[in-house]
Amino acid sequence: MVEPEILIINPNSNPAVTSGLDAAVAGFRAPGLPRLTCVQLDDGPFGIESQAHVDGAGPMLARFIAANPASAYVIACYSDPGLYIAREATPRPVFGIAACGMLDALARADRFGVIAIRDVSIKRHLRYMRQMGVIERCVGERALDMSVAETASGEGTLARMIAVGTALRDLDKAEAIVMGCAGMARHRAPLESALGIPVIDPTQSAVAMAIGAVIVGSGQIGAR
Amino acid sequence: MVEPEILIINPNSNPAVTSGLDAAVAGFRAPGLPRLTCVQLDDGPFGIESQAHVDGAGPMLARFIAANPASAYVIACYSDPGLYIAREATPRPVFGIAACGMLDALARADRFGVIAIRDVSIKRHLRYMRQMGVIERCVGERALDMSVAETASGEGTLARMIAVGTALRDLDKAEAIVMGCAGMARHRAPLESALGIPVIDPTQSAVAMAIGAVIVGSGQIGAR
Amino acid sequence: MVEPEILIINPNSNPAVTSGLDAAVAGFRAPGLPRLTCVQLDDGPFGIESQAHVDGAGPMLARFIAANPASAYVIACYSDPGLYIAREATPRPVFGIAACGMLDALARADRFGVIAIRDVSIKRHLRYMRQMGVIERCVGERALDMSVAETASGEGTLARMIAVGTALRDLDKAEAIVMGCAGMARHRAPLESALGIPVIDPTQSAVAMAIGAVIVGSGQIGAR
Amino acid sequence: MVEPEILIINPNSNPAVTSGLDAAVAGFRAPGLPRLTCVQLDDGPFGIESQAHVDGAGPMLARFIAANPASAYVIACYSDPGLYIAREATPRPVFGIAACGMLDALARADRFGVIAIRDVSIKRHLRYMRQMGVIERCVGERALDMSVAETASGEGTLARMIAVGTALRDLDKAEAIVMGCAGMARHRAPLESALGIPVIDPTQSAVAMAIGAVIVGSGQIGAR
């Protein structure tokens, strides 16, 4: 590999989400840093909404990663589909945005809350938080109850996020908010401004960590 | 503040440790990224080895942070002295390297082990891991049983780190290693090479996270 | 569906494993009980040994289940591949043998140990136990370090299982043993006889639970 | 012992509860399966409602078990009185319905809620769930606030159970319901039908597990 590059993989086939990722990570493009390339799985579903979408995406992601050498990978879907199969497919570091977003929140505040898109995802996320062993520091998740598509494009999204974030902050006592979706990045700054506590876009968290790993050379020498 | 800057604060007064930090973060200096400035607390102890050192450093750090505006701060000591008092002293993000190093390890692998300098620190670290709520994913800590000074300069340090890291990997089943000290960065690459699993320098983890927060503008608007 | 039937699905394509399942559940065939049918996924891998095998099996299982109506399903692989995607694919009860084996052990004794086939599976199992929230009652896992095929057919398997089970009982203080594989059933009785503590074959546990659900009619009325 | 038999022991002296148990397990009677015999402790209290009832029942149960050889035993009271003393009194498997009901729920769904008869029992149940190490997967318990007798015979019981179950499902996010009493079995099917999520009668769960143990021969050879 000539030039360090981080592949940020949107496991759905919605190009609007991919270009949203591209915008989300724009600030991380600078001379001397690894190149950031946002791609999508063209054979993925249009949105990752069900367990079938999540579980179907894993093997696709692993094949994509095996076929596309890079310095590090970011799986840009808040269910971290295929995180462990992907790590089997490459010795390079693989980051899941759900894990990274929550871990970043833990680096910023004592307890965090999550804004989910849909209520049906929350039980999957809770299961994942138990697996991660971080559930003691999560005050809970609350849903916007919008589709991924609506969230990415809708007008009323920010207002709804502020309402849900306020509930997490005031009722559940969250001290930081994780946006539980890959497609919410453009709302991060206004939401943080409205809530007055750190708001985390998980793709940005994962990209910062991935850049760190590439810069120091971790995982570049065949580690597991 | 004209130009974004991250202050990386060594709470001890040993300039060798500070220049070690400077070397550890050299790879993160690039056009377009926040300026990284490594400083030390000249009135701090020569090494942070006891609980008195840790607890004494907190108020000093808070005063230093209050007096030195920056975009974000990194507390570069593996006991995260003064993390919560510092967050009271500034609305900007404050990162502790112990927390960030462990969280970064969790983003890379399932369970991690920690290489401590001295056995006496381990009980303090365990207490902190319980407080962090991450202890389920720590396989344990093992000590080099060297002073901070020896570790920073000694000849046999790497060999000892490989022995301890091998025990964490093979006996305790660690899948990643966190170097539990601010002064071990130069051993990261050879140790990872020897062990074949990710090795985390916690200062580098914290700096990557801090850069991320500054780039996206988190905590720049008076949050908490 | 005219007659109640439970499908026991071997997600690999090894017919020896499938007929081993058939033998394992023979005692549960009786007039008045649901019919037990053991099947295999002919397009599955010959053995489920890697994360890729586990994650690849999930969508295959879900498709199979959606296409083959039954009163209840048992996923007969100790990684419970596709458990959650399968539950999306049918309103009927779906049982994973890993979950059921461990839960059955908890019904029999205070703390259990697991005999794994290979060391490499243990970290996956630990992750699952954390997700299940039962890890406090697991004393640990120890591996035979044999392939699934060797275990199913090998001569020395029982002797090795007794050695590993003895270590779990005497060193780790297990009060029950879960055999962490779908292909070990014929060793259950001699192993229990040798160890003197309950030994659980997880397929048998899942089948007992599935029979219970079908008999009482749970999940037969479109529940989730 | 000539013919396999499972003793299902009602530790109270209310024959209506015993015959309710008999009805609850009727579906599990089939040629080739162990005989199921429901008995009561004639010197037990009329209902197990206080801690004194629970603790008083334990030694009585143990004496009864020691005097009545069987292939396996089910303690049919949702406080699992005397579970550990009973295991000392016999080498045969002993199942407590509270443990089995909750474990069965864990085999069916991610998180469960419990319908208790009376509010005063909830703290005892919570203590037991902490002891069992499963409390992370319990969304909570809500009480009918009826006596055992009222519940077993009352007209309005089902309506009240649906109201409480709906609260557990919609407010507490339970994905399965455990009926926290030995005397509610006849409400299982209509309650599941009304709620649309699995509803568990704990006696049926324990009997299914006990049948499994007897069929495979576990605990028949002097194990612990």
Place this chain on the structure above:
Amino acid sequence: MVEPEILIINPNSNPAVTSGLDAAVAGFRAPGLPRLTCVQLDDGPFGIESQAHVDGAGPMLARFIAANPASAYVIACYSDPGLYIAREATPRPVFGIAACGMLDALARADRFGVIAIRDVSIKRHLRYMRQMGVIERCVGERALDMSVAETASGEGTLARMIAVGTALRDLDKAEAIVMGCAGMARHRAPLESALGIPVIDPTQSAVAMAIGAVIVGSGQIGAR
């Protein structure tokens, strides 16, 4: 040291709090018991309300303890400032009232609730409960939202405590109440009388434990 003496140290400089401590422990003064001496840190803040106050108090306490030999020490502030640094400063037992108050509650009842003075302290207390590993048995904390000074002297304090305690008992299901402040002792008896469940003054808990340690001679022989 000629006569056994326990130093009860108020880390703030408010003499009203110190004399309140004196009154709180009056019942523990008896012939044959260690002398109880309540002191204040004259260079401490007037009230311990912020993290800066807590962290600033630690080193002051350690210096005071090192300079004032006694048989045991009680740190009389509900944030247990300097507990670990103090233990480094003396081989004699050092008790923190927050820890002791919660542990005493655990000796009296299954789950406890805490009455905090101000909402802003609750997150610090939660962090401490996680560190202590007792959070599973805390039903939560509710705040009076009064200053320490108001609480110590105010007229309406008891009425407000009864309201908050009632919420902890009835909504959160607390079976005991810990008063989360060093200055509430005179309200203990009327609050317990009003609530009908044990109410714990944490200074009294710590003093009882300290007396116990001194009487039996624990920590008088240079232990750690």
Place this chain on the structure above:
Amino acid sequence: MVEPEILIINPNSNPAVTSGLDAAVAGFRAPGLPRLTCVQLDDGPFGIESQAHVDGAGPMLARFIAANPASAYVIACYSDPGLYIAREATPRPVFGIAACGMLDALARADRFGVIAIRDVSIKRHLRYMRQMGVIERCVGERALDMSVAETASGEGTLARMIAVGTALRDLDKAEAIVMGCAGMARHRAPLESALGIPVIDPTQSAVAMAIGAVIVGSGQIGAR
């Protein structure tokens, strides 16, 4: 009740144990303090060694307590038999020595280890620690493998306790030791002297807490 009195109840019928309790609490007898009366259950077993002994003792204790009014009660057996039934039998405070000994250890040090008499008790103690929610701070238990009688009277007991305590301190990293039996008090001081870390006699812990409750009047006003 004219004069405050604490009943310390030995649930076995061995008078040597009772007089050992009497000696253990002698230091707590002083003018102005509640009277301490050590009694035994004459119909109890000679030693509490099995689960049957533990469970059998509970109802006997409750009857004894109901018939013998006192200001507070201490159940002086390291399995805390009948703790919850006893609390139903009296509104006065009831303390179990196992709970109090462990809680006292938590007030003195970060993590504790327990010296058990017999290996067979350890699984019962672990279950109790899980129920108490304190297991994260227990490094483990190690057994003397002596009978209660041997321990109370034997010559080599102290030497064996020092060996076991040393293993807990050096191998398991205990920072305090709880003597897991009511009959070891006379070894406390020499064991602490040999180990150099706090050694806790649990009866003394419970008595100190009970004295505290009586002095402040907690539980004297009809509280549950």
